[in-house]
Amino acid sequence: MSIILKAENISKQYRLGTVGTGTLGDDLKRWWYSVRGKEDPFLKVGGVNDRSAKATEDYIWGLRDINFEVKQGEVLGIIGKNGAGKSTLLKLLSRVTSPTTGSIKTKGRIASLLEIGTGFHPELTGRENIFMNGAVLGMTRAEIKNKLDEIIAFSGCEMYIDTPVKRYSSGMTVRLGFAVAAHLEPEILVVDEVLAVGDAEFQKKAIGKMQDLSTGEGRTVIFVSHNMASIQNLCTRVMLMNNGQNEKIGFTDEVVDYYLEKFRNTFVSKELENRLDRKGNGQxxxxxxxxxxxxxxxxxxxxxxxxxxxxxxxxxxxxxxxxxxxxxxxxxxxxxxxxxxxxxxxxxxxxxxxxxxxxxxxxxxxxxxxxxxxxxxxxxxxxxxxxxxxxxxxxxxxxxxxxxxxxxxxxxxxxxxxxxxxxxxxxxx
Missing domain, CATH: 2.70.50.60 (abc- transporter (atp binding component) like domain)
Structure with a gap:
């Protein structure tokens, strides 16, 4: 089968600290001080007033030199511990953000389900968000209408489809988000681990739908999960991420066994208060x-x-x-x-x-x-x-x-x- 996605030497660098995160007024003030030859008023204590130099403590590599190819109809699983770079990679593949270096070449439309609520306008109803997402993917209103009933039925949100999405629970948002992404006929479907929020019945439906997209319709799926059983049931190949790098890629069972053996002893922790690899609103x-x-x-x-x-x-x-x-x-x-x-x-x-x-x-x-x-x-x-x-x-x-x-x-x-x-x-x- 032909290659539908190719990532070549992609890296992503993030800048830490206050620079670039202030208001427009802060940026104008910083510019005016530089014009007058004065020190940056927002400089960190002990920092060097040299904006042309990249201080090492202000930068972090989220991804480094990632290379892989995905063929049409393939299901690629991406696994790894929290913080390994999985979500960052999916954001690059979904074009939510751009790589610092390298290139990503794709054929066809990409639909993605990343963080809960991504791609939804909270003030719009579920129905309106379906049409908005379809328009973003380049579909006509008539094409979206043909899929509308199927999307709503699959999501199980019929009673609330004309309610603003901001009123939805996390589970409802994920169900509708997946239904939209999976039914609007993308050539590549990118799914992060947010599916775990849904109930067991919906997770089973979602896995079945992804299998149908791959084997029945010849579409490509890229799937991130911590559930190795789902990975093994669904994926034809798996890539293991570790510290922002592609540590291993190959047949599913081979990579999963390698991962479980390598990281088995890192999960022990009775004290959870200081764990950073967690999600939620923190209440x-x-x-x-x-x-x-x-x-x-x-x-x-x-x-x-x-x-x-x-x-x-x-x-x-x-x-x-x-x-x-x-x-x-x-x-x-x-x-x-x-x-x-x-x-x-x-x-x-x-x-x-x-x-x-x-x-x-x-x-x-x-x-x-x-x-x-x-x-x-x-x-x-x-x-x-x-x-x-x-x-x-x-x-x-x-x-x-x-x-x-x-x-x-x-x-x-x-x-x-x-x-x-x-x-x-x-x-x-």
Whole structure:
């Protein structure tokens, strides 16, 4: 198949500090001082008054010398730890920003779903935003009308399609954003990890739609995710990003195995307060976590079949009371496959916080139904579907093999991760 996207030696440099971030008045004042031969009034303490020199502490490379090609109909997965440069790369591919050096050559239209709400005007309704996005992609109004019903149905936002998007929850915004991007017939679809905000049913629909675009319609998909199961199910090739560079690119299983082995030991962290690789508005914040045994003592030793608790310490950083809170813990195996979810909304437990309040959320897990092995978890907090805090790979824990069935027998790890209480009975004819 022909090459539809080619990135050659692309790098992206960002400037830190105050220069270029002030008001027009600041820039005019800085210019006037330079004309008069005076020192920059906004110069940092200890800084050198030489605007022609690039001080190393004021610049950072978000990407360095990235090279890759994508063929028509291919699904390229991009993986890596938070801060590796994945989102920066997608912004370059989507032409949200330009590379400092290098070039990106593409054939056809590119539709992208990056950060939540990207490409939507908050004052316009969902319907109006669909037409606006189609116009940006170069489609006529008639072409958009032909796809309109399909987009609305796929998004599941029929009841709210004539409501301003600013009234939408994060999940609704993502669903509509993906539906628009996927149905307006782009040659290249670029999707960041925001799909994880949607519910499990919509994630499954989205993965299926991307598979249809690739195999059925011959379109190209570039997909970023921390969920290795989704990456392995969807992608034909994978690129691993690390510290702004392309560390490895190749067949999906090969690169995923390499990534999991290399970074497996970097996810351990019981203190979460200072973690920078998190998303959300920050009104709720995970501070730390630990496990307790049935006696209420902290423990690092978990065993299949034991009664235990997971404790999450969370602070409300805002000066208002917060209600309708969702707290969830997504547990993954050592292949980054999601195996279960702990979520207060599934058990109809209401959680609320007073202003500037720190609380401990206790999650009781009777008869721990996990097979012996290593597990990792992601923490998520939201208020009315608006993300407050989201820490991917927040921590890990190890489960030892135990006598789950009280029979002295242990299930082999090859038979799966999850243990289920069951009972056989035999009836005569």
């Amino acid at each position: 709720l914040k995970f501070l730390r976590y630990w496990f307790e045994n049935k006696n209420g003592n902290q423990t690092n030793s978990l065993q299949s079949g034991m009664n235990c608790k997971m404790i999450l310490e969370i602070i409300n950083t805002s000066e208002r009371k917060i209600n309708n809170i969702r707290i969830s813990v997504g547990i993954d195996d050592n292949q980054s496959r999601r195996i279960t979810l702990l979520d207060n909304t599934l058990t109809n437990v209401n959680i609320q916080f007073e202003p500037i309040e720190t609380r401990q959320i206790k999650i009781a897990i009777p008869n721990l139904p996990l097979q012996g092995g290593q597990y990792y978890f992601t923490l998520f907090a939201s208020e009315n579907d608006n993300i407050a805090d989201w820490v991917i790979n927040a921590g890990e824990f190890e489960v030892e093999f135990g006598d789950y069935f009280n029979t002295g027998k242990v299930v082999k790890s090859s038979q799966g991760n999850f243990l289920t209480q069951h009972k056989f009975s035999v009836n005569s004819k």
